[in-house]
Amino acid sequence: xxxxxxxxxxxxxxxxxxxxxxxxxxxxxxxxxxxxxxxxxxxxxxxxxxxxxxxxxxxxxxxxxxxxxxxxxxxxxxxxxxxxxxxxxxxxxxxxxxxxxxxxxxxxxxxxxxxxxxxxxxxxxxxxxxxxxxxxxxxxxxxxxxxxxxxxxxxxxx
Amino acid sequence: xxxxxxxxxxxxxxxxxxxxxxxxxxxxxxxxxxxxxxxxxxxxxxxxxxxxxxxxxxxxxxxxxxxxxxxxxxxxxxxxxxxxxxxxxxxxxxxxxxxxxxxxxxxxxxxxxxxxxxxxxxxxxxxxxxxxxxxxxxxxxxxxxxxxxxxxxxxxxx
Amino acid sequence: xxxxxxxxxxxxxxxxxxxxxxxxxxxxxxxxxxxxxxxxxxxxxxxxxxxxxxxxxxxxxxxxxxxxxxxxxxxxxxxxxxxxxxxxxxxxxxxxxxxxxxxxxxxxxxxxxxxxxxxxxxxxxxxxxxxxxxxxxxxxxxxxxxxxxxxxxxxxxx
Amino acid sequence: xxxxxxxxxxxxxxxxxxxxxxxxxxxxxxxxxxxxxxxxxxxxxxxxxxxxxxxxxxxxxxxxxxxxxxxxxxxxxxxxxxxxxxxxxxxxxxxxxxxxxxxxxxxxxxxxxxxxxxxxxxxxxxxxxxxxxxxxxxxxxxxxxxxxxxxxxxxxxx
Amino acid sequence: xxxxxxxxxxxxxxxxxxxxxxxxxxxxxxxxxxxxxxxxxxxxxxxxxxxxxxxxxxxxxxxxxxxxxxxxxxxxxxxxxxxxxxxxxxxxxxxxxxxxxxxxxxxxxxxxxxxxxxxxxxxxxxxxxxxxxxxxxxxxxxxxxxxxxxxxxxxxxx
Amino acid sequence: xxxxxxxxxxxxxxxxxxxxxxxxxxxxxxxxxxxxxxxxxxxxxxxxxxxxxxxxxxxxxxxxxxxxxxxxxxxxxxxxxxxxxxxxxxxxxxxxxxxxxxxxxxxxxxxxxxxxxxxxxxxxxxxxxxxxxxxxxxxxxxxxxxxxxxxxxxxxxx
Numbered sequence: 001x002x003x004x005x006x007x008x009x010x011x012x013x014x015x016x017x018x019x020x021x022x023x024x025x026x027x028x029x030x031x032x033x034x035x036x037x038x039x040x041x042x043x044x045x046x047x048x049x050x051x052x053x054x055x056x057x058x059x060x061x062x063x064x065x066x067x068x069x070x071x072x073x074x075x076x077x078x079x080x081x082x083x084x085x086x087x088x089x090x091x092x093x094x095x096x097x098x099x100x101x102x103x104x105x106x107x108x109x110x111x112x113x114x115x116x117x118x119x120x121x122x123x124x125x126x127x128x129x130x131x132x133x134x135x136x137x138x139x140x141x142x143x144x145x146x147x148x149x150x151x152x153x154x155x156x157x158x
Numbered sequence: 159x160x161x162x163x164x165x166x167x168x169x170x171x172x173x174x175x176x177x178x179x180x181x182x183x184x185x186x187x188x189x190x191x192x193x194x195x196x197x198x199x200x201x202x203x204x205x206x207x208x209x210x211x212x213x214x215x216x217x218x219x220x221x222x223x224x225x226x227x228x229x230x231x232x233x234x235x236x237x238x239x240x241x242x243x244x245x246x247x248x249x250x251x252x253x254x255x256x257x258x259x260x261x262x263x264x265x266x267x268x269x270x271x272x273x274x275x276x277x278x279x280x281x282x283x284x285x286x287x288x289x290x291x292x293x294x295x296x297x298x299x300x301x302x303x304x305x306x307x308x309x310x311x312x313x314x315x316x
Numbered sequence: 317x318x319x320x321x322x323x324x325x326x327x328x329x330x331x332x333x334x335x336x337x338x339x340x341x342x343x344x345x346x347x348x349x350x351x352x353x354x355x356x357x358x359x360x361x362x363x364x365x366x367x368x369x370x371x372x373x374x375x376x377x378x379x380x381x382x383x384x385x386x387x388x389x390x391x392x393x394x395x396x397x398x399x400x401x402x403x404x405x406x407x408x409x410x411x412x413x414x415x416x417x418x419x420x421x422x423x424x425x426x427x428x429x430x431x432x433x434x435x436x437x438x439x440x441x442x443x444x445x446x447x448x449x450x451x452x453x454x455x456x457x458x459x460x461x462x463x464x465x466x467x468x469x470x471x472x473x474x
Numbered sequence: 475x476x477x478x479x480x481x482x483x484x485x486x487x488x489x490x491x492x493x494x495x496x497x498x499x500x501x502x503x504x505x506x507x508x509x510x511x512x513x514x515x516x517x518x519x520x521x522x523x524x525x526x527x528x529x530x531x532x533x534x535x536x537x538x539x540x541x542x543x544x545x546x547x548x549x550x551x552x553x554x555x556x557x558x559x560x561x562x563x564x565x566x567x568x569x570x571x572x573x574x575x576x577x578x579x580x581x582x583x584x585x586x587x588x589x590x591x592x593x594x595x596x597x598x599x600x601x602x603x604x605x606x607x608x609x610x611x612x613x614x615x616x617x618x619x620x621x622x623x624x625x626x627x628x629x630x631x632x
Numbered sequence: 633x634x635x636x637x638x639x640x641x642x643x644x645x646x647x648x649x650x651x652x653x654x655x656x657x658x659x660x661x662x663x664x665x666x667x668x669x670x671x672x673x674x675x676x677x678x679x680x681x682x683x684x685x686x687x688x689x690x691x692x693x694x695x696x697x698x699x700x701x702x703x704x705x706x707x708x709x710x711x712x713x714x715x716x717x718x719x720x721x722x723x724x725x726x727x728x729x730x731x732x733x734x735x736x737x738x739x740x741x742x743x744x745x746x747x748x749x750x751x752x753x754x755x756x757x758x759x760x761x762x763x764x765x766x767x768x769x770x771x772x773x774x775x776x777x778x779x780x781x782x783x784x785x786x787x788x789x790x
Numbered sequence: 791x792x793x794x795x796x797x798x799x800x801x802x803x804x805x806x807x808x809x810x811x812x813x814x815x816x817x818x819x820x821x822x823x824x825x826x827x828x829x830x831x832x833x834x835x836x837x838x839x840x841x842x843x844x845x846x847x848x849x850x851x852x853x854x855x856x857x858x859x860x861x862x863x864x865x866x867x868x869x870x871x872x873x874x875x876x877x878x879x880x881x882x883x884x885x886x887x888x889x890x891x892x893x894x895x896x897x898x899x900x901x902x903x904x905x906x907x908x909x910x911x912x913x914x915x916x917x918x919x920x921x922x923x924x925x926x927x928x929x930x931x932x933x934x935x936x937x938x939x940x941x942x943x944x945x946x947x948x
Binding site for chain 3: 478479480481486487488499507516518519521525526530533534536537541544546547548549569576579584588591592594595596598599600601602603604606607608609610611613614618626628629
């Protein structure tokens, strides 16, 4: 295996590593999560006219992206230039795509992952009275651009 | 389907519902998450002598439980009496079990789920330099006790 | 004038005063705010099908109630049992009613006021591209119940 | 009506819109709020020698400006370069002027508005034991400079 | 040595330990800190008429007490019933006494210590342009009451 | 005495002063704190195999650096590029060195001081069951580089 764990200094200690020498570039990342819901819940979701739980989850995901460096101990605080969270209902549950962007010295992978997770937790919270077996699955990075390591795109079927 | 979506008032609007009339009782919840890691990462994890990434994730999970009502829009703030986060490495990745307890008018399901998710995100963050295909899976409630709805235990094999 | 400034100790210094000897009782408060919008904005608001700005403001108000003791220096942290924020559009703008409840040793007046203000600020934020003359007005307490000082109701026409 | 609601993407969904392509420029905004107090309170305020409630409100306003992106869901986090909050007592109450500045890709209008509101809420909190009819009024933007939309100054008498 | 490290479960792992079985009682703690300032700064401090840096530090200390469980990883969140921070200038610097109280299942020692430290850091921050050799010293617990372990008072001269 | 108190505007009022006209440069600061522990605690610390309290304190210090502008009222929010916290046990207690870096318009002295203090408070919290006489001492700035005022290094023996 090449490479090493993130967030360790040369002596092997946990550290918020120095990104000062890195260049400010535009960076984006997109993460995905999926909330499995039973059939009854999937059918119930669109019938609530006055307040859409997926809208609540969207707001929660956007706000959580801004809290990433408070939640993840070694994350650098970043001036986010964009956060977008999409939720779409299909017959098995809710798919969440979260995108974050910045112009900074390090990437926004964790911001996208955190937004996706918190949006998923909020879908769970809004529907949990209907179904105790809800599961959040397949939280992963879809794409990452910018920075020295270049573009990453997750392969299909992984 | 019986029951209704959580966090809606009788007119169908999103609301932090009134738990004032409910009784303060001891309540606990345990949630689970699993972080799939490739073989090379699983082998690399125990070799870092001076700072264990699973310890960082444990602290992150415990601290996140205390932030649940800031992250999940309709969650009531609760005086947590206990938070425990266990991480164990097996050949496919890291299993996370998070338990939260309170003596309060509503349950701690979301606190346990949030602790499990943020611990999983932190494992991801500490290992992401080694493996871009890491996935967080199987985030679900294992058990819940206390309150009017009584004890819930997830069935095997779901 | 009877009474004295809030949050001062007997020697005249600012203090988070001792509410330990007070009794835990159910307490509620309702506050109001009004956001004046020009006619064009009032007409534009209901036409946005996919994301209602008043729903975003409702979520923001509910979440802000939970942050009251972080924002207002001498406020005691309280375990809120309920937060409800209602927004209604009329021909001159948006009226906001925010209600907070707790079972605690001190009241939730500031939680209701903070929720109303932050919901109003969010309405402002969502509409400010359309109208720079938006004004938040008439932020006041409507009603307060519970605690030693008993029930307060704002007189009409004040 | 020209223009459109803020914080919506082209498909009509709520989003923290992309400011990455915008240029970093110096931006400032000044907002105003007014807290109406009854005569007895106005007379009482300057007599408290050891701790001035308007100083507490000033600190609260400055600190709140730094929390704007946590409170207002779609606000971008900004590196504030300056926050100034002035409070002045006249015969009808307290006038608050809050100014925020940044060097960033988007403006600080909401930071100035939030600082003014939270300073006003704090004046309310410090004086509420004396007067239940206190009202916060006339919260609006006075001036805004920098960015593509240029300088805005509120007209007198609005 | 009797006793064991705080915040470890029986298997030796870090944990927010279970205080659920403990009884809610009134608990208080008082902590002290001292900020050593050079003579010139000590003389300069009282001459600033319009804004007293010790008042800013007092507010910062009170607000920090409310953030203790966010800062100290294994601290339980507690409903503080009182926070008081006293600062007094003598010829060598500023003495800080911070007292916190609660009615809860565990003590407020860390809340008092955190309030004292953050008030001291704020005195440092307000005066650092005048003196780079400022030092915070003698941060310790003075007294603790309530709970099973009973009353503790620091001996003179330690 | 030359110079003046920090964070005051020309009229003598507390203000988050304007750093907009200053140049973005790389800035670092290192602060120190010392936690005095009794002999029994010093001997007990290394024997806890499964969770090192100094690792918990390291994480707490790093996370606290990111909260500095929330805690210290007049601090500017800064995009930290690095935070490093070292803890070393000697026969009298634990020495803490905290370093923060940024590329910004103002310095990171308070971030380093805050990280050192919160790491020290966490050492206190983890060991307080063993020793009530623990004291945090000698919290001071060791070094500061970057910015107009240039490099500062604390003299030995102060």
